[in-house]
Amino acid sequence: MSLRAASNSSKTRWFLNVAAALLLLAAVVAFFWFAFTSLSYTWNWERLWDYRKPLFRGWLFTIFISTVALVASVALGILLVLGQRSGILALIGLCRGYVELIRGTPLLVQILIMNYVIFAESRNSTLVGIIALSCFSAAYLAEIFRGGIDSVARTQIDAARAVGFTGPQIYRFVIFPQAMRRVLPGIAGELVNLIKNSSLLMVISIGEFTKETYDFFSSTYKGFEGFILLGFGYLLLTLPVTYLTYYLEKKFRYES
Amino acid sequence: MKVELSDIIRRYGEAQALRGVTFSHAAEIRALVLIGPSGGGKSTLLRLLGGLEAPDGGTVRVNGRELPAHEHGLHAYRRMNGFLFQSFNLFPHYSALRNITLPLEVVHGMTPEEAQEKAESGLRRFGLYEHREKRPFELSGGQQQRVGLVRAISSKPALLLLDEPTSALDPEMTAEVLDVIKELNEEGQDIILSTHEMGFARAVADHVLFLAEGKIVEQAPGSGVFDNPQSEQAQRFLSRVMQY
Numbered sequence: 001m002s003l004r005a006a007s008n009s010s011k012t013r014w015f016l017n018v019a020a021a022l023l024l025l026a027a028v029v030a031f032f033w034f035a036f037t038s039l040s041y042t043w044n045w046e047r048l049w050d051y052r053k054p055l056f057r058g059w060l061f062t063i064f065i066s067t068v069a070l071v072a073s074v075a076l077g078i079l080l081v082l083g084q085r086s087g088i089l090a091l092i093g094l095c096r097g098y099v100e101l102i103r104g105t106p107l108l109v110q111i112l113i114m115n116y117v118i119f120a121e122s123r124n125s126t127l128v129g130i131i132a133l134s135c136f137s138a139a140y141l142a143e144i145f146r147g148g149i150d151s152v153a154r155t156q157i158d159a160a161r162a163v164g165f166t167g168p169q170i171y172r173f174v175i176f177p178q179a180m181r182r183v184l185p186g187i188a189g190e191l192v193n194l195i196k197n198s199s200l201l202m203v204i205s206i207g208e209f210t211k212e213t214y215d216f217f218s219s220t221y222k223g224f225e226g227f228i229l230l231g232f233g234y235l236l237l238t239l240p241v242t243y244l245t246y247y248l249e250k251k252f253r254y255e256s
Numbered sequence: 257m258k259v260e261l262s263d264i265i266r267r268y269g270e271a272q273a274l275r276g277v278t279f280s281h282a283a284e285i286r287a288l289v290l291i292g293p294s295g296g297g298k299s300t301l302l303r304l305l306g307g308l309e310a311p312d313g314g315t316v317r318v319n320g321r322e323l324p325a326h327e328h329g330l331h332a333y334r335r336m337n338g339f340l341f342q343s344f345n346l347f348p349h350y351s352a353l354r355n356i357t358l359p360l361e362v363v364h365g366m367t368p369e370e371a372q373e374k375a376e377s378g379l380r381r382f383g384l385y386e387h388r389e390k391r392p393f394e395l396s397g398g399q400q401q402r403v404g405l406v407r408a409i410s411s412k413p414a415l416l417l418l419d420e421p422t423s424a425l426d427p428e429m430t431a432e433v434l435d436v437i438k439e440l441n442e443e444g445q446d447i448i449l450s451t452h453e454m455g456f457a458r459a460v461a462d463h464v465l466f467l468a469e470g471k472i473v474e475q476a477p478g479s480g481v482f483d484n485p486q487s488e489q490a491q492r493f494l495s496r497v498m499q500y
């Protein structure tokens with residue numbers, strides 16, 4: 001009896017969930033349908049297909065830029081943390097100041113200043129773009145790393161001293177491995193940010209995914225199909241990394 | 257062991273954790289037990305005796321040797337001791353076995369084979385061998401503390417310092433950890449222990465210090481402090497903790 005009641009109520013819940021999902025889906029589709037029909041737009045996916053080569057090249061270029069910038073920003077982020085822990089007041093001030101400056105100003109502004117002021121002479125705008133992205137992410141990663149090191153509990157450092165480890169041994173065997181687990185999800189999260197932020201590089205005419213799509217949009221006289229592809233193209237990159245982040249968070253949460 | 261404290265002062269910022277602690281004893285002590293209310297200075301005194309930190313004033317002598325005041329000398333002294341705190345002794349990212357072998361290799365210069373053998377025999381002895389590959393989070397609190405004990409004693413420490421080693425455990429696990437401590441002590445391991453387990457303190461102690469507000473309010477050999485407390489502070493404390 002109670003069993004049947006339970007299965008009944010779970011059936012009802014299932015039905016309600018499906019109904020709600022269908023309703024929401026219908027609402028979303030209706031929204032976009034109205035949005036696009038109000039433009040009285042005729043879809044034409046063929047010209048998108050004709051343009052596939054530059055689009056795909058742009059997509060790959062976005063991956064390339066983001067990956068290189070991730071590696072560079074991890075390295076710079078580590079330097080920024082070590083600088084803040086160096087005990088040298090001027091260096092601490094410099095690193096803190098850098099982090100605050102970068103985090104306190106918009107990335108778009110940083111990209112423009114890098115391109116038109118600091119590296120105005122440079123012909124290699126791809127390199128400038130990567131530098132701008134790396135400098136930006138490094139400031140955030142430095143904060144993530146700092147949090148990771150601080151999160152290694154006082155009691156662990158005590159335990160490490162109690163077994164007789166020296167200072168460097170404490171870093172090597174206790175602080176770094178534990179901090180690493182805690183910052184891995186943050187690093188993965190920063191990669192998602194890098195992928196998305198790289199789209200801003202279109203303002204300095206780097207042929208990444210957004211720029212190529214925008215070129216398609218203008219050259220085809222408002223080819224909206226490109227923007228749909230653009231959204232999916234980015235999701236294809238960010239979703240796996242986001243899930244990797246969740247996975248890492250879950251994996252390491254219970255261990256300490 | 258022989259412990260001599262002369263006018264020990266320890267401050268943490270504004271707070272005075274120890275305000276002039278002086279102590280010496282005539283008879284041999286194998287188990288020195290620190291009792292008293294929370295915040296009385298037990299942990300601080302244990303940290304000084306084990307060489308985890310140095311006092312701001314006064315001198316500590318252990319077995320006739322004055323403890324160095326600087327980190328370099330203190331580290332050399334600390335390596336000779338074993339510690340067990342209330343909790344979080346083990347490194348969560350290593351297995352039980354690795355928690356024991358790592359310090360043996362890195363701090364005490366054993367080869368990996370020697371360390372492994374040493375650690376496994378310790379684990380086997382206390383019924384932990386089948387748990388050797390587990391991470392700390394897979395062990396019960398009592399098992400974690402026993403692994404911590406095996407780690408602390410496997411380097412044959414001069415002193416074993418135990419700071420409320422069972423305060424985070426339920427009664428059953430408390431018993432399993434206290435059994436190990438008692439056994440080690442009976443085998444001749446010198447221990448200094450702070451605890452709220454008054455029954456155990458009384459059973460194991462060769463000498464008891466009652467610490468409150470950063471001072472030794474009362475001290476006596478054997479179970480003297482329990483049987484015949486002199487100060488009103490100790491009487492009140494004991495009647496309160498014995499109430500249940």
Ligand SMILES: Nc1ncnc2c1ncn2[C@@H]1O[C@H](COP(=O)(O)OP(=O)(O)O)[C@@H](O)[C@H]1O
Pocket residue numbers: 268269271272273292293294295296297298299300301
């Ligand atoms: N690291 C620390 N920083 C600041 N105050 C501390 C620290 N350690 C201990 N104290 C203070 O010193 C006093 C004695 O503490 P403690 O030695 O831990 O006492 P007990 O172990 O008897 O509870 C307490 O008032 C405590 O707040």
Ligand SMILES: [Mg+2]
Pocket residue numbers: 295298299300419420
């Ligand atoms: Mg304490």
